[in-house]
Amino acid sequence: MTTMPASVPTAVGEALTRIEGRLKVTGQARYAAEFPAPGLAYGWIVPARIARGRVRAIDIDAALALPGVLAVLHHGNAPRLTDAGDATLLVLQDDAVPHWGWPVALVVATTSEQARAAAERIHVTYDEEPHDVVFSAEHAGTYIPDHVNPAQETSTVLGDVDAALAAADVVVDATYSTPNEHNSPMEPHSATARWADGRLEVIDSNQGAFAVRQSLATLFSLDPSAVHVRSEHVGGGFGAKGTARPHVVLAAMAATVLQRPVRVTLTRQQMFSLVGYRTPTVQRVRVGADASGRLTALDHLAYSQTSRVLEFTEQTAIYARVMYAAGALRTDHRVVALDVPTPRWMRAPGEAPGSFAVESALDELAEQCGIDPVELRARNEPDVEPATGRPFSSRNLRTCFTEGARRFGWAGRDARPGVRRDGRWLLGTGTAAATYPARVTPSTATATAEADGLFTIRITASDIGTGARTALTQIAADALRVPLERVRVLIGDSDFGQAQLAGGSLGTGSWGFAITEACRALRTELDGGATVPPDGLTARADTAERVQALPALSRHSYGAQFAEVAVDLSSGEVRVRRMVGIFAVGRVVNPLTARSQLVGGMTMGLSMALHEEAILDPVFGDVVNHDLAGYHVATNADVPPIEVDWVDDADDVIPTGTKGLGEIGIVGAAAAIANAVWHATGARHRDLPIRPDRVLFS
Amino acid sequence: MERATAATITLTVNGVAHSLDIDHRTTLLDALRERLDLTGTKKGCDHGQCGACTVLVEGRRADSCLLLAVAVAGKAVTTIEGIGGAAAGEALHPVQQAFLDHDGYQCGYCTPGQICSAVAVLDEHAAGWPSAVTGDVGAEEIVLDEPEIRERMSGNLCRCGAYVSIVAAVADAAGAQS
Numbered sequence: 001m002t003t004m005p006a007s008v009p010t011a012v013g014e015a016l017t018r019i020e021g022r023l024k025v026t027g028q029a030r031y032a033a034e035f036p037a038p039g040l041a042y043g044w045i046v047p048a049r050i051a052r053g054r055v056r057a058i059d060i061d062a063a064l065a066l067p068g069v070l071a072v073l074h075h076g077n078a079p080r081l082t083d084a085g086d087a088t089l090l091v092l093q094d095d096a097v098p099h100w101g102w103p104v105a106l107v108v109a110t111t112s113e114q115a116r117a118a119a120e121r122i123h124v125t126y127d128e129e130p131h132d133v134v135f136s137a138e139h140a141g142t143y144i145p146d147h148v149n150p151a152q153e154t155s156t157v158l159g160d161v162d163a164a165l166a167a168a169d170v171v172v173d174a175t176y177s178t179p180n181e182h183n184s185p186m187e188p189h190s191a192t193a194r195w196a197d198g199r200l201e202v203i204d205s206n207q208g209a210f211a212v213r214q215s216l217a218t219l220f221s222l223d224p225s226a227v228h229v230r231s232e233h234v235g236g237g238f239g240a241k242g243t244a245r246p247h248v249v250l251a252a253m254a255a256t257v258l259q260r261p262v263r264v265t266l267t268r269q270q271m272f273s274l275v276g277y278r279t280p281t282v283q284r285v286r287v288g289a290d291a292s293g294r295l296t297a298l299d300h301l302a303y304s305q306t307s308r309v310l311e312f313t314e315q316t317a318i319y320a321r322v323m324y325a326a327g328a329l330r331t332d333h334r335v336v337a338l339d340v341p342t343p344r345w346m347r348a349p350g351e352a353p354g355s356f357a358v359e360s361a362l363d364e365l366a367e368q369c370g371i372d373p374v375e376l377r378a379r380n381e382p383d384v385e386p387a388t389g390r391p392f393s394s395r396n397l398r399t400c401f402t403e404g405a406r407r408f409g410w411a412g413r414d415a416r417p418g419v420r421r422d423g424r425w426l427l428g429t430g431t432a433a434a435t436y437p438a439r440v441t442p443s444t445a446t447a448t449a450e451a452d453g454l455f456t457i458r459i460t461a462s463d464i465g466t467g468a469r470t471a472l473t474q475i476a477a478d479a480l481r482v483p484l485e486r487v488r489v490l491i492g493d494s495d496f497g498q499a500q501l502a503g504g505s506l507g508t509g510s511w512g513f514a515i516t517e518a519c520r521a522l523r524t525e526l527d528g529g530a531t532v533p534p535d536g537l538t539a540r541a542d543t544a545e546r547v548q549a550l551p552a553l554s555r556h557s558y559g560a561q562f563a564e565v566a567v568d569l570s571s572g573e574v575r576v577r578r579m580v581g582i583f584a585v586g587r588v589v590n591p592l593t594a595r596s597q598l599v600g601g602m603t604m605g606l607s608m609a610l611h612e613e614a615i616l617d618p619v620f621g622d623v624v625n626h627d628l629a630g631y632h633v634a635t636n637a638d639v640p641p642i643e644v645d646w647v648d649d650a651d652d653v654i655p656t657g658t659k660g661l662g663e664i665g666i667v668g669a670a671a672a673i674a675n676a677v678w679h680a681t682g683a684r685h686r687d688l689p690i691r692p693d694r695v696l697f698s
Numbered sequence: 699m700e701r702a703t704a705a706t707i708t709l710t711v712n713g714v715a716h717s718l719d720i721d722h723r724t725t726l727l728d729a730l731r732e733r734l735d736l737t738g739t740k741k742g743c744d745h746g747q748c749g750a751c752t753v754l755v756e757g758r759r760a761d762s763c764l765l766l767a768v769a770v771a772g773k774a775v776t777t778i779e780g781i782g783g784a785a786a787g788e789a790l791h792p793v794q795q796a797f798l799d800h801d802g803y804q805c806g807y808c809t810p811g812q813i814c815s816a817v818a819v820l821d822e823h824a825a826g827w828p829s830a831v832t833g834d835v836g837a838e839e840i841v842l843d844e845p846e847i848r849e850r851m852s853g854n855l856c857r858c859g860a861y862v863s864i865v866a867a868v869a870d871a872a873g874a875q876s
Contacts, residue, residue, distance in 0.1 A: 027738020
């Protein structure tokens with residue numbers, strides 16, 4: 001029997017524990033590097049030890065003489081690749097070294113110990129060229145990019161910003177900076193490649209197996225159907241596994257040359273130069289307002305860096321395009337190409353650093369106008385999206401602030417800085433707004449009614465810790481109108497067809513859209529009396545046309561961030577004592593995992609505010625603190641109680657009614673903390689992270 | 699005479715003795731993952747900085763990436779597979795159940811290390827060990843409150859940012875145990 005009564009309890013909205021939870025807490029969930037393969041060989045990358053120049057010679061004899069060494073691939077003998085639109089993947093193709101850490105060879109041996117030892121015996125000589133690795137807004141090579149990530153306008157202009165600033169009662173003109181930040185997922189990138197039955201079989205750690213398949217097919221001039229990429233469990237990504245990275249190319253290359261399975265796993269150190277990071281930014285924000293705090297001008301100019309391999313310009317200034325009703329609004333970007341690793345996506349690219357600058361500037365404006373920061377934001381709520389004039393599909397930022405202020409106990413706050421003390425600690429509170437786009441992209445999915453009464457959903461989604469597998473099961477169960485227990489969602493397999501990758505807070509909405517369509521089609525067939533054959537009855541969905549037909553609305557999630565900090569002026573230490581985040585994120589499919597996503601984003605925002613900073617050595621061009629001891633990410637002891645909740649935010653532009661949860665939590669978090677540090681001490685911190693030395697000398 | 703670069707050792711993991719011809723350079727972590735197919739123990743940094751590879755050696759937590767396999771021959775090693783629930787139908791350890799219930803993880807990669815650490819934290823607390831945040835190290839009983847749990851669990855990084863739920867899970871498990 002496959003027909004069910006129409007009234008089945010809805011699974012969406014239930015706080016279910018993760019479907020793969022038992023596998024994860026028992027160590028049974030296998031990640032990319034954990035699938036046995038007979039005859040497996042191990043690849044070890046030899047990274048460039050200069051920041052710019054050419055490989056003159058590679059002496060591989062000593063390495064080849066070591067026990068177990070099977071091959072050394074380098075630009076002189078590696079298979080030729082076809083450009084797949086991402087030059088960071090064109091490894092071992094020529095003698096050019098574009099940055100420190102670029103792979104110049106791959107050693108393959110029968111054990112990882114042998115491969116590692118052999119890699120250290122490879123002698124590379126270089127023709128070194130002077131390098132240029134120091135980012136600044138004043139760099140002579142700074143230019144105006146054609147677009148900013150992913151394909152957005154570089155600049156927007158509305159009204160006469162300069163005239164409005166000249167006429168403003170109050171002006172804030174401040175420059176903010178954020179450093180190199182590294183995604184640092186706990187699972188290092190790893191890929192195991194092998195040829196079987198005429199197909200390149202790859203198990204990889206990525207956020208989207210379909211996109212990796214497409215890249216590998218192009219790179220190796222294969223029919224896409226001859227490439228199969230799987231990524232069932234992924235140990236975090238935050239953007240660093242968004243598309244193919246060099247490790248998977250090298251693994252496929254070595255497996256092709258040796259005709260045996262090869263695994264390439266990056267070391268933690270290699271991750272600092274090969275998988276992307278958040279560019280450092282310098283941001284000038286100018287805000288003009290009348291005496292009552294109503295914005296008359298908002299000008300946001302963001303500088304960032306890219307590499308000489310691939311242009312990637314972080315969309316840092318897009319934040320202001322959405323947020324406030326300023327009479328005149330200008331947003332613009334500049335970028336400079338340096339001899340550095342290529343920056344890529346890191347959790348809320350654009351909004352995370354951009355919100356730090358704009359929401360800090362708003363706090364400075366509130367101070368100058370003598371207006372409460374929550375009230376200031378309320379006074380500048382726009383009726384339509386400022387930069388485009390598009391209507392909002394929904395905008396519940398004010399509700400977030402009202403509820404957040406109530407939960408946090410904001411009312412009656414003494415605005416004066418530096419007047420609250422608890423022993424050696426100065427205390428302060430701060431707030432900031434948050435937004436992130438709620439987009440949706442075309443995806444495909446299938447829904448199959450099995451002969452045994454169960455249902456199988458197949459979609460090339462990726463669960464990088466978001467809870468996608470569980471949320472999609474809930475969505476599918478409701479669309480099929482069957483109990484959750486009868487639905488099995490299979491993900492992380494490129495054979496399931498094209499689908500959005502797990503990034504940009506796009507996953508649940510885009511995948512859920514396709515799954516809903518497929519399930520509804522199947523339900524209709526079954527309700528119409530279709531019989532299920534022994535091998536199942538399958539309905540397929542492709543949302544390309546439906547997505548294309550969506551209305552041109554400004555669709556965003558919003559949030560209000562609150563933080564209380566304690567600052568010790570004798571040591572410079574900043575402790576966050578508590579945080580409250582209230583968000584408007586559309587429909588919440590699973591409150592348990594949703595809360596984890598939001599708390600996790602705020603935690604990374606705390607880490608961004610106080611800890612994270614990769615230091616590039618100007619002499620050698622490498623990241624000096626390229627490990628988890630030197631690059632400090634928030635530990636358990638750094639993180640206080642964090643209260644998270646959401647407000648009603650009905651928005652049914654797409655079937656799931658969701659807006660995405662992966663990024664919004666980090667947006668505004670650093671600004672709320674920086675604003676709280678000002679409130680505690682009276683010193684503005686416009687450069688992240690707020691290190692003890694910066695507090696001491698402020 | 700050539701120096702030996704490998705040795706035959708007996709590695710006792712989760713109560714099972716394994717005889718292994720092992721490269722002297724092999725860490726306990728790599729021996730578990732690559733030789734014994736016990737992949738529940740994770741490699742996050744290979745430098746003792748992240749705690750993902752935490753196991754129990756003679757009941758005490760240790761970063762398995764910092765131990766050479768030959769150095770733990772004959773010692774009792776417990777990995778996540780030995781904590782509970784690895785076999786179908788086998789009960790979860792209360793700490794594992796608490797992580798599941800509180801969603802004390804996201805991607806799951808640091809989770810086995812967190813759970814091994816938490817199991818050891820409960821034992822260390824029961825044995826009266828103080829921590830860096832213990833106010834009175836001579837107290838009759840140290841209360842395992844949230845600051846104590848945060849401090850004692852800080853050797854295990856979680857980049858997804860599940861600390862708030864990890865603290866809740868450990869507190870829950872501690873309450874269930876006491």
